[in-house]
């Protein structure tokens with residue numbers, strides 16, 4: 202789908218709201234809070250801003266945000282489980298504002314004593330996402346995104362999850378193209394001005410393989426290694442890209458704690 206300037210305005214508004222929800226939740230991410238409490242705080246803030254949380258009832262998902270802790274790769278379900286000192290947690294927010302989707306996620310540190318290995322994974326994941334975003338412009342083949350991510354993370358012996366990917370987005374939550382976070386030369390769609398999609402790499406300290414828990418949602422690393430993810434919603438512009446979900450408050454200083 203190729204969008205026009207009016208659509209860019211709509212996506213800027215949706216993306217800005219989604220980023221503001223992640224800014225808002227930052228101060229609540231502390232040892233002892235439950236992920237369900239974070240869900241309630243985000244849900245209410247989204248509703249207060251006349252928007253809708255896209256995950257709620259999407260394919261039957263039971264909550265308004267995803268919270269993925271430590272070795273959970275993605276789609277963690279907010280629950281009564283408390284966050285603990287030393288945890289790393291991804292909070293993934295998608296809002297629907299006037300029919301347009303803004304989809305973004307960040308890693309948060311729980312408490313002050315974060316293992317150095319976890320910190321490095323988080324910082325490398327953010328840098329991998331930003332390096333991929335940097336190469337987005339018309340004419341570039343889609344597979345460059347996966348290539349840039351893998352070329353960078355392999356220096357750390359990390360792996361990029363292959364079973365879940367980024368996606369086209371706009372009036373729909375998920376549409377084409379699939380944005381692979383690993384190199385596959387068959388993914389040779391050419392980027393064009395007016396394309397909207399997410400880049401949301403999931404990086405593991407161990408192997409890339411994942412498994413699905415019995416709740417039908419929670420994705421975990423197969424080898425129980427740590428996993429980290431960041432996500433931005435991007436638009437392809439005349440000569441480059443625009444990040445719709447960047448927050449003016451915390452611009453480029455990850456990770457959030």
Ligand SMILES: CCc1ccsc1-c1ccc(O)c(O)c1
Nearest residue numbers: 256259260262267276293304401
């Ligand atoms: C919880 C929403 C959901 C349900 C099935 S896939 C999915 C999801 C979660 C986070 C995302 O960034 C995304 O693009 C999709």
Ligand SMILES: [Mn+2]
Nearest residue numbers: 293304305432
């Ligand atoms: Mn998301």
Ligand SMILES: [Mn+2]
Nearest residue numbers: 304399401432
């Ligand atoms: Mn997404």
Ligand SMILES: [Mn+2]
Nearest residue numbers: 334335441442
């Ligand atoms: Mn840029």
